[in-house]
Amino acid sequence: MSKGRVVIAMSGGVDSSVVAALMVQAGWEAVGVTLQLRSCDDRMASRSCCSADGITQARAVAGALGIPHYVLDCRETFLDRVMRPAWAEYARGRTPSPCLHCNREMKFGYLGDYAERIGAERIATGHYARIEREGDEARLLRGVDRAKDQSYFLSTLSPEQIARLELPLGALTKAEVRALARERGLVTAERHESQDICLAVEGLGFPESLRQRFEQEARPGDFIDPKGRVLGPHAGLHRYTIGQRRGLGIALGTRAHVVGLRAEDGAVILSTDDQDLRSTGLRASGLHWYSTPPERCEAQIRSRHGGVPARVELQEGGTATLRFDTPQRAVTPGQAVAFYEGERLVGGGWIDAAVGIAQ
Amino acid sequence: MQRIYLDHNATTRPHPAVVEAMRGCLEDTWGNPSSQHGPGQDAKRALDLARSRVAALIGAEPEEIIFTSGGTEADNHALRLGATVQGGRRILTSVLEHAAVRDTCSALTAQGFETVVLPVGSEGLLDPALLEGALKEGAALLSIMRANNDLGTLQPVKAMAAMARFHGIPVHTDAVQAVGKIAVEVRDLGVDLLSLSAHKLYGPKGVGALFVRRGLHLGPFLTGGPQERRLRAGTENLPGIVGFGVACELAQSRLAARSLQTRHLRDRLERGILEGIPGTRLNGHPEMRVPNTLNISFEGLVAEDLLLNLDLAGIAVSLGAACQSESRKPSPVLLALGRSEAEASSSLRFSLGEANTEDEITRTLEVLKTSVARLRPRRLP
Numbered sequence: 001m002s003k004g005r006v007v008i009a010m011s012g013g014v015d016s017s018v019v020a021a022l023m024v025q026a027g028w029e030a031v032g033v034t035l036q037l038r039s040c041d042d043r044m045a046s047r048s049c050c051s052a053d054g055i056t057q058a059r060a061v062a063g064a065l066g067i068p069h070y071v072l073d074c075r076e077t078f079l080d081r082v083m084r085p086a087w088a089e090y091a092r093g094r095t096p097s098p099c100l101h102c103n104r105e106m107k108f109g110y111l112g113d114y115a116e117r118i119g120a121e122r123i124a125t126g127h128y129a130r131i132e133r134e135g136d137e138a139r140l141l142r143g144v145d146r147a148k149d150q151s152y153f154l155s156t157l158s159p160e161q162i163a164r165l166e167l168p169l170g171a172l173t174k175a176e177v178r179a180l181a182r183e184r185g186l187v188t189a190e191r192h193e194s195q196d197i198c199l200a201v202e203g204l205g206f207p208e209s210l211r212q213r214f215e216q217e218a219r220p221g222d223f224i225d226p227k228g229r230v231l232g233p234h235a236g237l238h239r240y241t242i243g244q245r246r247g248l249g250i251a252l253g254t255r256a257h258v259v260g261l262r263a264e265d266g267a268v269i270l271s272t273d274d275q276d277l278r279s280t281g282l283r284a285s286g287l288h289w290y291s292t293p294p295e296r297c298e299a300q301i302r303s304r305h306g307g308v309p310a311r312v313e314l315q316e317g318g319t320a321t322l323r324f325d326t327p328q329r330a331v332t333p334g335q336a337v338a339f340y341e342g343e344r345l346v347g348g349g350w351i352d353a354a355v356g357i358a359q
Numbered sequence: 360m361q362r363i364y365l366d367h368n369a370t371t372r373p374h375p376a377v378v379e380a381m382r383g384c385l386e387d388t389w390g391n392p393s394s395q396h397g398p399g400q401d402a403k404r405a406l407d408l409a410r411s412r413v414a415a416l417i418g419a420e421p422e423e424i425i426f427t428s429g430g431t432e433a434d435n436h437a438l439r440l441g442a443t444v445q446g447g448r449r450i451l452t453s454v455l456e457h458a459a460v461r462d463t464c465s466a467l468t469a470q471g472f473e474t475v476v477l478p479v480g481s482e483g484l485l486d487p488a489l490l491e492g493a494l495k496e497g498a499a500l501l502s503i504m505r506a507n508n509d510l511g512t513l514q515p516v517k518a519m520a521a522m523a524r525f526h527g528i529p530v531h532t533d534a535v536q537a538v539g540k541i542a543v544e545v546r547d548l549g550v551d552l553l554s555l556s557a558h559k560l561y562g563p564k565g566v567g568a569l570f571v572r573r574g575l576h577l578g579p580f581l582t583g584g585p586q587e588r589r590l591r592a593g594t595e596n597l598p599g600i601v602g603f604g605v606a607c608e609l610a611q612s613r614l615a616a617r618s619l620q621t622r623h624l625r626d627r628l629e630r631g632i633l634e635g636i637p638g639t640r641l642n643g644h645p646e647m648r649v650p651n652t653l654n655i656s657f658e659g660l661v662a663e664d665l666l667l668n669l670d671l672a673g674i675a676v677s678l679g680a681a682c683q684s685e686s687r688k689p690s691p692v693l694l695a696l697g698r699s700e701a702e703a704s705s706s707l708r709f710s711l712g713e714a715n716t717e718d719e720i721t722r723t724l725e726v727l728k729t730s731v732a733r734l735r736p737r738r739l740p
Binding site: 117118119 | 664
């Protein structure tokens with residue numbers, strides 16, 4: 001007896017291939033779906049998770065597993081809901097997290113609607129995170145393989161979206177997933193990792209790819225030091241992010257890094273002092289909670305960040321100020337902040353500003 | 360899961376006799392038809408036989424049949440070469456044409472031709488009266504499809520060809536969706552060029568033909584060897600051609616029975632949908648239609664959702680021409696009938712074949728009803 005119908009988000013990579021195999025094995029009626037985010041003839045497409053190559057691989061795996069496979073053309077939606085907003089963020093001196101937007105809008109928004117339309121109660125993906133169910137309640141936990149944990153990328157989902165989620169890889173390590181793929185002879189077993197570069201032209205970088213795609217002018221401005229002295233013109237505001245050291249395009253004699261981006265005048269603030277990069281907290285907006293907002297929690301402020309104990313000061317309109325127990329490097333406006341209590345994801349939001357920069 | 364195939368306008372399952380003949384050709388008649396020796400002669404005879412079978416189906420002489428790789432290639436040659444036979448720079452065609460004609464016209468436009476696209480009425484029929492004015496200004500070629508792939512609507516090719524002939528203008532018809540479904544006679548239609556395809560009539564993919572009326576002098580499609588009256592050089596796809604020949608012979612002997620059977624089931628499906636599911640509407644002309652095709656709008660639904668629900672239940676249908684399905688853009692044919700984008704996006708094509716059964720129609724109607732009920736609360740975005 002089937003457990004019910006489930007949509008598998010298949011990128012054509014090894015992770016989602018194993019998800020499909022595991023769900024079939026567990027007795028689900030699996031329907032493989034690949035989101036086509038980019039045109040095959042798109043000059044900006046690279047060999048990544050979103051390319052035609054991924055579609056071919058996913059189709060091959062679905063065929064081998066004997067499940068239906070559909071390609072969902074969501075190129076326009078992707079452009080409108082992920083790419084365009086990402087450019088808008090860069091243009092105002094922030095550093096967006098397109099993968100989180102993509103997860104919320106595409107993988108769980110667009111695909112979620114789709115699942116409903118074909119009568120599938122669940123969506124399974126290859127994220128390294130866990131779902132723990134208790135009655136009707138579903139809790140999202142960090143992946144067991146902490147090095148691969150991807151719960152941060154799911155921190156913008158609604159509780160309803162989380163409740164529909166199946167994450168069969170959460171208790172596995174990447175090595176175990178590859179081993180499972182080999183055992184089953186999946187054609188994707190040896191596929192190299194598809195990085196989060198669905199979006200960029202190879203060699204251009206994501207922000208510059210966006211600028212060219214939307215034919216926007218780069219925002220001109222100056223490099224300045226923390227005291228406001230002009231150091232020289234930069235190559236466009238969108239090219240810089242907090243903490244950046246390489247490819248600045250200016251030689252100051254000593255190693256400098258970006259400590260601030262100013263939307264008002266397009267200034268990029270450089271400092272040679274590492275202390276200028278540290279802050280004692282952050283301001284966040286767009287907050288949402290999966291449980292009662294805690295007073296203290298662990299905050300993760302970017303995808304590769306171990307998390308830091310922090311105090312949460314809730315404010316009006318879904319905003320809050322977060323005070324870190326220890327100062328953190330490179331708090332970056334535009335990135336997501338995810339809140340954890342132990343292993344459990346309890347909430348999320350968007351970083352608006354660093355606070356308490358040590359001067 | 361019981362699989363029900365209702366997408367015969369996309370392709371058909373090769374008839375067992377076709378498969379058998381192709382296998383025989385690959386195993387025994389593998390010689391090169393251009394060779395002088397025994398195996399070559401055997402191959403040549405197989406080629407001759409297939410050519411006469413294809414010709415017989417459309418009332419042509421064998422030497423008027425040029426084998427191609429399919430309908431698209433036949434359309435390409437007909438337009439690219441047919442438009443240069445007579446002189447003149449204008450090509451007259453319709454909004455209903457298959458992409459093989461439409462896009463070839465666009466390519467020719469880029470080369471300096473002018474394309475005049477005739478509109479259709481709300482039931483998908485061309486009005487020959489509209490042709491009169493266009494003809495008076497002179498044209499290099501008239502190209503009108505016999506049966507539309509999305510709607511099945513039959514066009515007044517005979518009347519239009521007669522008008523073009525009066526003005527001395529050569530006529531091409533894309534009959535890919537008509538041959539094998541209705542009687543198609545080249546002399547009766549009065550056309551100079553006609554495209555057909557094997558895999559739409561229970562033959563193999565990768566083979567088709569262009570009828571070139573005797574006396575119409577086309578340049579070569581491909582240069583090289585002496586094959587196909589030097590019009591299309593290259594060693595023939597003999598297994599495909601042999602299969603095509605058998606498929607044409609079957610089509611001829613079974614035309615009446617196939618037509619009767621599919622029309623009966625199609626009409627039952629049509630009634631079942633229009634009477635059993637509210638908010639449904641037939642697209643295209645109800646009578647002037649090939650007997651196997653049914654195109655229906657499901658008000659308030661996105662047809663693609665319905666298609667997937669049917670597929671998951673084992674029922675294969677389509678949104679329209681398979682060649683269009685890469686993009687989600689609604690069928691240009693439905694837009695040409697004056698339907699809104701929402702209406703066009705809510706349309707599904709059912710195309711039946713000789714193997715379909717009463718039980719399959721019953722099951723299709725059941726699944727349609729439950730799927731529509733599941734999807735109905737949703738409105739178009």
